[in-house]
Amino acid sequence: MPLLARASTTLLSLTAFLALLLSVLLVSQPAWAKGSRKGEWAPVAAEILMEAESGKVLRARNADTLTYPASLTKMMTLMLTFEALDRGTLRLNQRLVVSRHAASMPPSRLWLSPGSTITVEQAILALITRSANDVAVVLAEALGGSESAFAQKMTARARALGMRRTVFRNASGLPDRLQRTTARDMAILSRALIRRHAGHYAYFQRRSFDWQGTTVHSHNRLMARYPGMDGIKTGYIAASGFNLAASAVRDGRRLIAVVMGGRSAATRDDRVADLLDIGFKRPTSPAKPAPAAPDLVITKRSSSAAERSTAVSVAVPSAKPPASNSSASNSSAGGRWSIQVGAFASRAAAVRSAGDSAKRLGALADGASPEVVHSGGLYKARLTGFPAESAGAACAALKAAGHGCFAVRGQ
Structure with a gap:
């Protein structure tokens, strides 16, 4: 066979092979890639609106669909920190040492150096305002010995609260394909922080704190423009989209709104505001006390x-x-x-x-x-x-x- 003919045959065979490979990849692509126009991945869009007093769900969409918590994870890190303060195993002025592992976390962070220290109260404020990943690991290591051991405690606490579909793998919410949650579970966690830790919940109202001569401002910008809103946490990674768990009070009535998978911080904030507006226009549901579980x-x-x-x-x-x-x-x-x-x-x-x-x-x-x-x-x-x-x-x-x-x- 002439050289040109052999080359043409080889090229045709290669083209056919590439076409076959492309078709296999398209057929076998994961479910999250099939719904979009060009095959790109899109975060799960989910939301829930809940009465804080009764726990009644007023509105929900995809509330039980698995997604990624991103920095909403830090709400559980803070809950375990608050519980340690209540037990007396941590003190607000206690200085915690920064490990090399903690200092290696990617932004958002306080840029802590290995061997430096930070007080427990500074750590709380850094998580709430800056959503600092390095500080989350400092708390995790102080409370669990290691971040992985602390994540197991986080998951166990989630189960005890009734967060049935949540698994924590780290203290910060940095990407981990096995760290999953739902909008409903994040609302349950928000409600627990509000009701069980009223003495500490005021930290979530902070819009800034001073760190080594610099003012650190909060990522939670909706709190500045929505009347009655006093917390609680923002979050973002590419896999989750823009997340926000929020709570607001009007006329003595508190609501919780969670939006996951926003396309931008602005559209996420607007949707949370819309949900809260919808809820405050509805009449209050009478609170039904939970039946007492016999011991x-x-x-x-x-x-x-x-x-x-x-x-x-x-x-x-x-x-x-x-x-x-x-x-x-x-x-x-x-x-x-x-x-x-x-x-x-x-x-x-x-x-x-x-x-x-x-x-x-x-x-x-x-x-x-x-x-x-x-x-x-x-x-x-x-x-x-x-x-x-x-x-x-x-x-x-x-x-x-x-x-x-x-x-x-x-x-």
């Missing part, structure tokens, strides 16, 4: 071997025992008291925690017995059988040693 008491003897899970702290005391030198610590304030030392995703972990706490207390736990209370989807580790004054002393001892604890009045 199922599980003693140490009835526990079974179960996979150990990450502990989730639940640090809201139902009552405060009177001080031992108070006249209130008489028989009228007596009865059986318990101390709660943690809440866990598995019964076995709670049993271990209760037993370990009893050993730490030694003689202070004399007469008390380990107990696990199953309630709200968690296994709550307790020591029960204390007089009121002994419960306070036992908790004080555990807190002094860096462990969480609060007293619970017996029924």
Whole structure:
């Protein structure tokens, strides 16, 4: 065969092969690429509007469709930080050391140097205003030992809150294909921050803070122009589009709006404002208290071997025992008291925690017995059988040693 003919045959074969390869790629492209005009990927557009008091959903679109949280992830990082402050395991003025891993995070960031320090309160403000990824890792390492271990705690806390479809893989929201959430789950998280951490929620109102002689301004620009809006968090990565979880109050009524997958910050903000306007025009729904879940008491003897899970702290005391030198610590304030030392995703972990706490207390736990209370989807580790004054002393001892604890009045 002449050389020119062979070359033509080879070219035709190569062209046919390339055409076949292109057709295979088009057929096998992922679902998220098929819906767009040119095959490019488009973020999921999702939204939800919720009453903060009742939890009632007023409006929703694609609210349960999986997407990426981006920097809305930092709301969970902040929740675990607030809980550590409530337990006393962190202090606002405590200085946290910046690791090399934390300092290596890409923007947005504070440009922290390895070995430098930042206070807990500065870290909170940096997450809320600058959405600083390096600072998120500093908090994660302080609370979890490592960012990956902290992410497991974040996911466990999400499950305890009822965020059924959320998985956290890092503390910042930087791209990770396995880190997923939904608009509904982000609304649940927003509501939990507002209702469970009212004392800390005011941080979300901050529009700026001073850092080393520079004023750091908030990314949340809608807060400056929407009447009654006082938080809570923006987010963006290419895979998620522009996200915003927002909350506003008018005439004593609070609403939460979450928009995911906005094409720009401006269109996202406008849609959040529209949703809030729609909600405030609707009459208030009567709040229906959630049915009380009966506490199922599980003693140490009835526990079974179960996979150990990450502990989730639940640090809201139902009552405060009177001080031992108070006249209130008489028989009228007596009865059986318990101390709660943690809440866990598995019964076995709670049993271990209760037993370990009893050993730490030694003689202070004399007469008390380990107990696990199953309630709200968690296994709550307790020591029960204390007089009121002994419960306070036992908790004080555990807190002094860096462990969480609060007293619970017996029924």
